[in-house]
Amino acid sequence: MxxxxxxxxxxxxxxxxxxxxxxxYLSTKALAELHGLPKxxxxxxxxxLSQASLVNTTLGPSGGYRLAxxxxxxxxxxxxxxxxxxxxxxxxxxxxxxNPCRAEGYCDSKPCAVARIMWEADEAWRNTxxxxxxSDLVSILSEEVPAELWQSTFAWVLKRAG
Amino acid sequence: MxxxxxxxxxxxxxxxxxxxxxxxYLSTKALAELHGLPKxxxxxxxxxLSQASLVNTTLGPSGGYRLAxxxxxxxxxxxxxxxxxxxxxxxxxxxxxxNPCRAEGYCDSKPCAVARIMWEADEAWRNTxxxxxxSDLVSILSEEVPAELWQSTFAWVLKRAG
DNA sequence: GGTTTTCGGATATGATATATCCTTAATTCC
DNA sequence: GGAATTAAGGATATATCATATCCGAAAACC
Ligand code: FES
Ligand code: FES
Numbered sequence: 398m399x400x401x402x403x404x405x406x407x408x409x410x411x412x413x414x415x416x417x418x419x420x421x422y423l424s425t426k427a428l429a430e431l432h433g434l435p436k437x438x439x440x441x442x443x444x445x446l447s448q449a450s451l452v453n454t455t456l457g458p459s460g461g462y463r464l465a466x467x468x469x470x471x472x473x474x475x476x477x478x479x480x481x482x483x484x485x486x487x488x489x490x491x492x493x494x495x496n497p498c499r500a501e502g503y504c505d506s507k508p509c510a511v512a513r514i515m516w517e518a519d520e521a522w523r524n525t526x527x528x529x530x531x532s533d534l535v536s537i538l539s540e541e542v543p544a545e546l547w548q549s550t551f552a553w554v555l556k557r558a559g
Numbered sequence: 560m561x562x563x564x565x566x567x568x569x570x571x572x573x574x575x576x577x578x579x580x581x582x583x584y585l586s587t588k589a590l591a592e593l594h595g596l597p598k599x600x601x602x603x604x605x606x607x608l609s610q611a612s613l614v615n616t617t618l619g620p621s622g623g624y625r626l627a628x629x630x631x632x633x634x635x636x637x638x639x640x641x642x643x644x645x646x647x648x649x650x651x652x653x654x655x656x657x658n659p660c661r662a663e664g665y666c667d668s669k670p671c672a673v674a675r676i677m678w679e680a681d682e683a684w685r686n687t688x689x690x691x692x693x694s695d696l697v698s699i700l701s702e703e704v705p706a707e708l709w710q711s712t713f714a715w716v717l718k719r720a721g
Numbered sequence: 722g723g724t725t726t727t728c729g730g731a732t733a734t735g736a737t738a739t740a741t742c743c744t745t746a747a748t749t750c751c
Numbered sequence: 752g753g754a755a756t757t758a759a760g761g762a763t764a765t766a767t768c769a770t771a772t773c774c775g776a777a778a779a780c781c
Contacts, residue, residue: 398562399737400649400677401769408673409654424726433657438771444728457779458725473676487562492571495595498711510699511570514635515562518687525680537672549660559726559780561768563738586757600740606759619748620756721749721757 403442403480406434408534410443411476414452415468415535416551417558422454424461427557431550442480449479459559468535474526486522487515565604565642568596570696572605573638576614577630577697578713579720584616586623589719593712604642611641621721630697636688648684649677 410428417423425443429436443462446452451471452462464471489512493505507513539547572590579585587605591598605624608614613633614624626633651674655667669675701709 398560398643398648399646399769400560402650402652403769404649404677405652405654405673408677412673422726426726431658432654434654435771437773440727441771447727454727455779456726456728456777458781460726460779462727473680481560484561486560487566488564490564490567492567492594492596496593496708496712498708498715500708503708507703510696510703511567511574514688514691514696515566515570518635518684521687522680522684525683526676529676534672534676541669541672546658546660546662546665550658553660561738565738588757597740599742602758603740603760609758616758617748618746618757618759619750621749622747622757624758 398486400477400481403445404477406432406439407442407446407476407480408473410439410462411446411451411464411468411471411531412534412538413554414462414464415531417463417554420463421555421558422459422461422463423554423558427461427554431554445480446476449475451475451479461559464531467532469530469532471531472527473529473531473534474523476531477526485516485519487512487519489515560648562639562643565607566639568594568601569604569608569638569642570635572601572624573608573613573626573630573633573693574696574700575716576624576626577693579625579716582625583717583720584621584623584625585716585720589623589716593716607642608638611637613637613641623721626693629694631692631694633693634689635691635693635696636685638693639688647678647681649674649681651677 409432413428413431414423425436425440428434428443429439432439443452447454447462450465453465454460454462489509491509493509508516542550571594575590575593576585587598587602590596590605591601594601605614609616609624612627615627616622616624651671653671655671670678704712
């Protein structure tokens with residue numbers, strides 16, 4: 398059970414977009430360069446964010462991506478589910494139905510106990526991600542990343558933001 | 560991020576083994592038949608349980624599997640990790656290192672904030688699974704499964720247990 | 722009109738999950 | 752001792768999914 402690397406990419410990109418001044422856009426090219434990622438493939442992750450309405454896009458030479466709402470209104474789960482999908486990690490294939498002792502036509506009323514427990518764990522994972530806002534990540538980063546690097550990075554970004 | 564179906568299989572098999580009388584073994588063949596699963600492939604899941612020391616095995620005509628310890632001493636995480644592995648679902652590929660603004664040779668002191676948050680969610684998932692014992696599942700099942708089916712199933716199992 | 726950009730579709734490649742087969746060694750039963 | 756049964760593990764095949772690249776269309780900017 399491994400999340401795709403697109404999840405990491407999307408999170409880092411959102412953190413950068415969160416620092417963008419109102420109304421400016423940042424292109425896939427800039428985001429790919431900044432993170433050392435394949436531009437074409439990163440583009441797919443950004444498209445997922447766009448389809449989930451987490452970011453707005455515009456075309457043309459000064460186009461690119463920006464957050465669709467305030468970074469305090471976007472949480473980690475929004476981003477993770479945008480690229481990873483919202484399907485549960487555990488799927489019940491109902492093998493209990495194959496029990497040869499079961500009466501013909503017998504139908505279970507509830508989802509089975511095994512699945513319910515696994516789904517509970519899934520919910521705990523989701524709840525943790527739901528509680529962390531993108532703005533929280535930005536706060537942490539702005540404290541942890543050396544001030545010099547933090548500033549030069551946003552200077553670099555602003556030079557490329559349309 | 561999808562768990563393999565072996566996880567479901569292992570959980571159901573453990574629930575059955577938990578109902579086995581002291582010292583008896585149940586073969587892969589019986590477990591596969593009971594759940595309608597490919598015997599050879601289910602065998603791989605059971606081997607994983609064996610390598611994790613969750614079950615004991617014995618060879619020969621009356622051989623098979625039994626729990627290595629009491630069902631109250633085995634939790635869901637034990638079983639899930641036995642077949643799924645214990646690697647974290649999120650891996651930090653350190654793309655922050657690719658930032659062109661970083662000074663040469665600069666080395667980060669801690670794991671990055673993104674990874675720490677994702678790992679926290681992972682821990683929440685694991686903790687939930689850790690809190691549920693195999694004996695808890697058996698209790699739930701014994702209440703939920705119709706008494707008739709529950710009894711006939713264990714009669715079926717006992718007839719095949721060596 | 723030419724350039725730059727997002728978007729979607731097509732396609733290729735690699736890794737992993739799923740599944741089967743076969744050999745070996747241990748155990749039971751006769 | 753010999754035959755039958757079983758788990759363990761290696762080899763292999765197939766399907767699905769993650770990763771990655773490429774291209775054409777449409778939109779925006781100059
Ligand atoms: S029948 Fe297996 S998890 Fe529901
Ligand atoms: S650098 Fe991306 S998660 Fe650590």
